[in-house]
Amino acid sequence: MATMKDIAAKARVSVSTVSLVINHRDKGHVKPEIAEKIRQVADELEYHPDAMARSLRSGRTRTIAFISDQVATTPHAGEIIHGAQDAARQLGYMMFIIDADGERNIDSDIGQALGWGVDGYIYAKFANRYVHVPPMLEDSQVVVVNAQERTAIHPGIAPDEVGIGHDATKYLIDAGCRRIAYIGCDEPAIAQFGRLQGYRQALEEAGLPFDESLIIRVSYGRPALEAVCALLDQTHPDGVFAFNDARAVYVYDYAFKHGLTIGSDLSVIGVDNHEVICDTTVPALTSVELPHYEMGFWGACKVISMIEGGDPIAEHRATPSYHAATIPTVSGDEWPTLIPCAIIAKQSVVGEVS
Amino acid sequence: MATMKDIAAKARVSVSTVSLVINHRDKGHVKPEIAEKIRQVADELEYHPDAMARSLRSGRTRTIAFISDQVATTPHAGEIIHGAQDAARQLGYMMFIIDADGERNIDSDIGQALGWGVDGYIYAKFANRYVHVPPMLEDSQVVVVNAQERTAIHPGIAPDEVGIGHDATKYLIDAGCRRIAYIGCDEPAIAQFGRLQGYRQALEEAGLPFDESLIIRVSYGRPALEAVCALLDQTHPDGVFAFNDARAVYVYDYAFKHGLTIGSDLSVIGVDNHEVICDTTVPALTSVELPHYEMGFWGACKVISMIEGGDPIAEHRATPSYHAATIPTVSGDEWPTLIPCAIIAKQSVVGEVS
DNA sequence: CTGAAAGCGCTAACAT
DNA sequence: ATGTTAGCGCTTTCAG
Numbered sequence: 187m188a189t190m191k192d193i194a195a196k197a198r199v200s201v202s203t204v205s206l207v208i209n210h211r212d213k214g215h216v217k218p219e220i221a222e223k224i225r226q227v228a229d230e231l232e233y234h235p236d237a238m239a240r241s242l243r244s245g246r247t248r249t250i251a252f253i254s255d256q257v258a259t260t261p262h263a264g265e266i267i268h269g270a271q272d273a274a275r276q277l278g279y280m281m282f283i284i285d286a287d288g289e290r291n292i293d294s295d296i297g298q299a300l301g302w303g304v305d306g307y308i309y310a311k312f313a314n315r316y317v318h319v320p321p322m323l324e325d326s327q328v329v330v331v332n333a334q335e336r337t338a339i340h341p342g343i344a345p346d347e348v349g350i351g352h353d354a355t356k357y358l359i360d361a362g363c364r365r366i367a368y369i370g371c372d373e374p375a376i377a378q379f380g381r382l383q384g385y386r387q388a389l390e391e392a393g394l395p396f397d398e399s400l401i402i403r404v405s406y407g408r409p410a411l412e413a414v415c416a417l418l419d420q421t422h423p424d425g426v427f428a429f430n431d432a433r434a435v436y437v438y439d440y441a442f443k444h445g446l447t448i449g450s451d452l453s454v455i456g457v458d459n460h461e462v463i464c465d466t467t468v469p470a471l472t473s474v475e476l477p478h479y480e481m482g483f484w485g486a487c488k489v490i491s492m493i494e495g496g497d498p499i500a501e502h503r504a505t506p507s508y509h510a511a512t513i514p515t516v517s518g519d520e521w522p523t524l525i526p527c528a529i530i531a532k533q534s535v536v537g538e539v540s
Numbered sequence: 541m542a543t544m545k546d547i548a549a550k551a552r553v554s555v556s557t558v559s560l561v562i563n564h565r566d567k568g569h570v571k572p573e574i575a576e577k578i579r580q581v582a583d584e585l586e587y588h589p590d591a592m593a594r595s596l597r598s599g600r601t602r603t604i605a606f607i608s609d610q611v612a613t614t615p616h617a618g619e620i621i622h623g624a625q626d627a628a629r630q631l632g633y634m635m636f637i638i639d640a641d642g643e644r645n646i647d648s649d650i651g652q653a654l655g656w657g658v659d660g661y662i663y664a665k666f667a668n669r670y671v672h673v674p675p676m677l678e679d680s681q682v683v684v685v686n687a688q689e690r691t692a693i694h695p696g697i698a699p700d701e702v703g704i705g706h707d708a709t710k711y712l713i714d715a716g717c718r719r720i721a722y723i724g725c726d727e728p729a730i731a732q733f734g735r736l737q738g739y740r741q742a743l744e745e746a747g748l749p750f751d752e753s754l755i756i757r758v759s760y761g762r763p764a765l766e767a768v769c770a771l772l773d774q775t776h777p778d779g780v781f782a783f784n785d786a787r788a789v790y791v792y793d794y795a796f797k798h799g800l801t802i803g804s805d806l807s808v809i810g811v812d813n814h815e816v817i818c819d820t821t822v823p824a825l826t827s828v829e830l831p832h833y834e835m836g837f838w839g840a841c842k843v844i845s846m847i848e849g850g851d852p853i854a855e856h857r858a859t860p861s862y863h864a865a866t867i868p869t870v871s872g873d874e875w876p877t878l879i880p881c882a883i884i885a886k887q888s889v890v891g892e893v894s
Numbered sequence: 895c896t897g898a899a900a901g902c903g904c905t906a907a908c909a910t
Numbered sequence: 911a912t913g914t915t916a917g918c919g920c921t922t923t924c925a926g
Binding site: 554557560569570571593595598599 | 911917920
Binding site for chain 2: 187234235236237238239241242247252256263264267268271272275278280281282283284285287290295297298299300301302303406407408411431432435438439442443460462463465466467468469470507
């Protein structure tokens with residue numbers, strides 16, 4: 187690899203002049219024709235600055251690390267990484283991946299990152315959970331993504347779970363549904379509480395009664411399918427809001443068994459917009475998309491803004507390559523920042539084109 | 541952060557002595573009591589070596605970069621990353637993520653990585669495709685994962701697609717199926733050709749006839765569902781091998797409509813072992829798992845072995861935290877290395893417990 | 895406007 | 911057995 191020394195020799199100038207030009211600090215310091223010459227030689231030699239040497243001098247590495255549990259195990263997991271990497275890249279940062287992998291001790295991994303002089307950390311979970319950021323990171327810049335601390339220590343972003351329940355339910359109400367069932371999750375999770383609360387809110391706003399018998403909490407497999415079938419048999423709702431797409435599938439199974447048509451006899455909406463389900467089912471399942479990409483994107487922008495100031499999102503220095511949900515700016519003082527989620531309309535709700 | 545200089549001052553020795561001790565090269569060079577003193581001071585000061593400074597000197601960074609298209613878009617995408625990071629971590633390497641994100645030009649990202657002095661690269665795809673490794677990487681250590689070059693330039697690993705078709709079909713045959721349909725993919729892909737070939741092979745081995753009318757190639761949505769229903773109506777197979785789990789779902793839909801029971805009236809096997817489908821359907825879908833974690837793990841071990849020699853897998857210096865498929869050693873000379881895939885038995889094939 | 899030189903933290907060849 | 915010293919490639923004063 188060519189170094190500044192090589193360029194200096196070939197352009198017959200000193201390294202410091204080269205440094206000025208390479209770092210765009212030549213205006214008013216270096217004669218334009220010399221600067222031009224240097225740039226040209228740099229191109230010829232395919233010069234790439236040695237990031238290590240630069241960092242050694244500057245004390246900053248322009249790297250961030252993405253720490254997470256179970257990169258792999260959750261649908262759409264990768265989107266958070268994708269969004270974070272996308273923002274980091276646009277802002278000139280490289281991103282390390284550190285997998286916390288369940289219960290394994292990650293202190294040594296974090297130690298390695300600290301040794302590298304990583305400038306900031308994204309601490310992410312793949313399901314919206316309460317978390318503790320490892321104490322080793324207390325002197326570093328940290329942002330929490332898709333998770334929540336119990337007390338406000340680090341800035342963070344998480345989906346607006348109440349909004350999800352509210353918007354999905356309202357979407358069914360607006361489509362004409364009057365008896366809306368909720369197929370919940372049987373674990374005590376932030377998402378479950380929030381979505382149920384939003385469901386109640388939307389019913390209330392519309393003047394519809396809240397009916398306990400329209401609600402179940404299930405896991406997966408045969409018991410879940412049977413519970414869903416029993417619920418539908420007994421209560422005959424005209425709309426179903428499912429905790430997620432996987433649970434919404436049981437409504438399809440029920441419909442197939444009973445010759446009902448989803449999207450006309452019965453409306454269904456899920457959460458996740460999980461491609462493998464939503465674009466495979468017939469008719470395609472309308473679903474609320476969790477803004478994974480957007481949260482990752484926000485997280486990287488946020489931590490980089492903490493490192494070097496500014497608001498990359500407000501200043502349009504980073505542009506998302508994808509977004510269904512609107513990405514909040516980084517300068518808000520909400521804690522945690524809640525991001526509203528978008529409904530991806532397909533064909534499982536009355537009135538949608540099919 | 542404390543530096544060697546600080547330690548040297550406090551222990552009243554020179555930095556080079558400290559360096560020797562810190563790097564465990566003190567045997568026979570440094571008096572044990574002095575070494576002990578230095579270690580103690582290092583502990584007191586919570587010394588962590590500055591990885592950057594070290595790399596600047598040694599020319600090696602102990603980092604690799606994972607370059608891939610669309611981290612996010614494919615089911616199980618993250619598993620490859622997970623496996624690679626897991627191996628890298630155990631071998632003392634940190635891993636950068638670089639997302640190629642479709643058609644965007646990644647040369648500048650690779651340039652950045654080259655500037656960092658990244659020691660090696662994993663070039664991965666999330667669907668088994670033919671690829672060209674970017675020419676910029678020609679002087680670097682590169683391993684291709686879940687993809688294939690048309691000519692042998694870099695070592696690589698990919699799923700044994702023929703084996704998948706063969707094993708899945710044989711699994712159905714062994715369970716007693718005699719008329720086995722194949723629901724294929726309508727795109728010309730390595731996976732489609734390979735799995736179909738394996739399907740034919742297994743039939744032949746079992747002395748069963750190959751019947752074109754038992755084969756369809758479909759995409760998703762209503763046309764796919766209708767094609768599957770038509771196939772099953774006309775040919776009444778007793779087993780179905782589906783290109784992937786998503787396509788296998790249409791067989792379930794058909795069964796629900798016609799009151800058939802999957803796993804007794806009709807056996808189905810898919811590919812992907814996609815959690816969201818296989819553990820959600822009733823009965824749970826038996827599926828061939830693509831060894832994403834394993835391929836990522838192998839890829840990191842391979843590229844690190846190219847950097848520093850040895851065979852981390854054979855020498856048990858890296859241990860996978862998960863594997864359904866057996867991970868080949870890194871020293872084989874097969875090109876590309878084909879990794880056999882495991883069948884994850886659940887309840888959708890005759891004779892499985894339910 | 896341009897160059898010389900110090901030094902970031904560390905390693906390794908060379909002196910003592 | 912320990913210390914001295916010369917860089918690795920770069921940025922950043924400070925001199926000219």
